[in-house]
Amino acid sequence: MYKKNHLIALSILxxxxxxxxxxxPKATPVAPAVLATAVPATSVPAPAITxxxxxxxxxxxxxxxxxxxxxxxxxxxxxxxxxxxxxxxxALAMGEExxxxxxxxxxxxxxxxxxxxxxxxxxxxxxxxxxxxxGPADDPAGIKGMGKAADAFKKIAEAKVPFVSxxxxxxxxxxxxxxxxxxxxxxxxxxxxxxxxxxxxxxxxASEKYAYTLTDRATYLALKETIDSQILVEGDGVLLNIYHxxxxxxxxxxxxxxxxxxxxANFLTSPETQKLISEFGVVEYGAPLFFPDAGKDxxxxxx
Numbered sequence: 001m002y003k004k005n006h007l008i009a010l011s012i013l014x015x016x017x018x019x020x021x022x023x024x025p026k027a028t029p030v031a032p033a034v035l036a037t038a039v040p041a042t043s044v045p046a047p048a049i050t051x052x053x054x055x056x057x058x059x060x061x062x063x064x065x066x067x068x069x070x071x072x073x074x075x076x077x078x079x080x081x082x083x084x085x086x087x088x089x090x091a092l093a094m095g096e097e098x099x100x101x102x103x104x105x106x107x108x109x110x111x112x113x114x115x116x117x118x119x120x121x122x123x124x125x126x127x128x129x130x131x132x133x134x135g136p137a138d139d140p141a142g143i144k145g146m147g148k149a150a151d152a153f154k155k156i157a158e159a160k161v162p163f164v165s166x167x168x169x170x171x172x173x174x175x176x177x178x179x180x181x182x183x184x185x186x187x188x189x190x191x192x193x194x195x196x197x198x199x200x201x202x203x204x205x206a207s208e209k210y211a212y213t214l215t216d217r218a219t220y221l222a223l224k225e226t227i228d229s230q231i232l233v234e235g236d237g238v239l240l241n242i243y244h245x246x247x248x249x250x251x252x253x254x255x256x257x258x259x260x261x262x263x264x265a266n267f268l269t270s271p272e273t274q275k276l277i278s279e280f281g282v283v284e285y286g287a288p289l290f291f292p293d294a295g296k297d298x299x300x301x302x303x
Contacts (some may be wrong), residue, residue, distance in 0.1 A: 046078040049286035052260035055084045055100035057171060058198030060243075063218035063289055064282055071278075074265045079260050086200065087170025095119055095246060097255030102261035104268075105244040106216075107171035111244055121258070122247040123296055126268050127277050127290040131175055131240050133233035134220055135204070135212035143212075144232045150183040151231045157183070160191040162211030166202045167194035171241070176214045179238065203227055216241050218289035221281065242293070242301055245269075269294035 016167065070081050084100065088107040094100040097118045104126070105111060109111050114120050132192070133143065133152055141159040143152040156163050165187070166173045180187055193211065195202045199219040206213040207227035219232065245268050247261040267273055274292035280291035293301065 009210045041238065043269060047260065047263075049257050049260065050078060050080050050084060052079045052264060053071050053082045053084065053094075053100045053101065053259050054264065055086065055094040056101050057088050057091060057106055057243075058085045058200060059106070059172070059219050060104055061085035062198065062200035063216075063222045063281075065218070065277070065290065067274050068280060069268075072273075073264060076267070077260075077263050079263065081264075087166065087198070089169025089171075089174070095248045096128065097168070098248065098256060101248055101257040102264050103248065104243060105171060105246065106241055106243045107174050108242055110171075110174065111246060114246065119249055119252055120189060120246040121249040121251070122262065122265060123127040124245050124265055125247050125293045125296060125301075126243045127274075127294075128243065128301060129217050129290050130234065131172065131214055131239040131241050132217050132220060132231045133212060134215055134229040135232050136210045137228070137230050139232055142210065146233050147236060149179045149214075149233055149236045151236055153179050153183045154185065156212050157185050157191075160189065161185065162193060162206075162209050164193045164195060164202055164206040164209065164211045164213040166197060166199065168184060168196050168198070170199075172199060172216060173216060175239075175241070179214070180253050182238070199235070205231065210296040218281070221289060222287050237302070240302060243290075 011184070013020055022285055025214060056066065067084060070083065075165055086094075088105040091100070091103050091105050092107070092114050093189045096114060099136055108247065111123065115123055133149060135141070135143070140161045141156045143155050145254065147151045159300065165176055193205070193209065197205070200223060202213055203215055203223055204227060205218065209228045213234075245265045248256045249260060250256045250258040275296050277290050277292045278288055
């Protein structure tokens with residue numbers, strides 16, 4: 001009898017608990033923290049032609065800048081960017097041959113030649129940083145702190161210590177050759193090493209060979225912790241490194257994605273993107289890797 005009454009009481013208790021649970025308000029699940037930082041999906045309709053071919057320099061890739069900017073552009077516009085990172089000479093050739101829609105490059109004289117030939121329909125100033133001469137900490141050529149890049153190159157050539165050149169017709173290579181010309185030297189010999197590689201690879205080779213090289217500051221800072229080289233010469237006015245975006249002319253190449261190219265140019269020159277450029281690298285290096293210039297008078301940069 002005791003067991004029967006005990007089972008009846010337990011059954012009544014369980015029914016009461018389940019009934020109360022069914023009537024109680026349900027807790028709202030908490031979203032994972034990752035969802036709070038997710039970027040909202042774009043509401044912009046997808047363009048008719050979504051692929052956009054960007055020919056750019058290895059410095060914009062190796063510095064990490066485009067890793068930040070391209071996903072934002074793609075989300076905002078619906079375009080999918082195919083980035084081809086090569087030397088500026090090769091990037092300009094891609095534009096001239098109709099193999100790219102838009103260019104992001106840093107060789108002003110060569111860019112102007114492209115525009116004069118009619119292969120670019122629009123060219124906008126985007127940003128600048130500078131070139132530096134890096135080399136071994138013990139500085140066998142004794143160039144540290146020199147004010148003129150050409151004088152530093154002379155000392156390197158006289159000492160015949162290793163110098164690594166990109167030798168790839170890039171904007172950096174063009175600048176290097178101009179400095180050698182100012183120094184009155186045609187570099188040649190075992191001490192002058194030509195890589196045919198991008199800036200990141202050339203910096204690594206220079207580090208391995210305890211050699212000097214000319215590099216843009218952004219790529220140097222991005223790789224600083226992985227190479228054994230120091231900045232030895234900086235600040236000469238000839239070391240200014242200026243970037244433009246160029247829309248390839250559809251009158252020359254009708255299949256160019258000109259709408260996408262213009263959208264990318266507008267994105268780079270927008271105040272929001274210029275702000276991102278001004279902030280890029282500040283947290284990691286204590287200073288920006290690039291300085292925004294959209295809308296500035298080119299004469300203010302010596303152009």
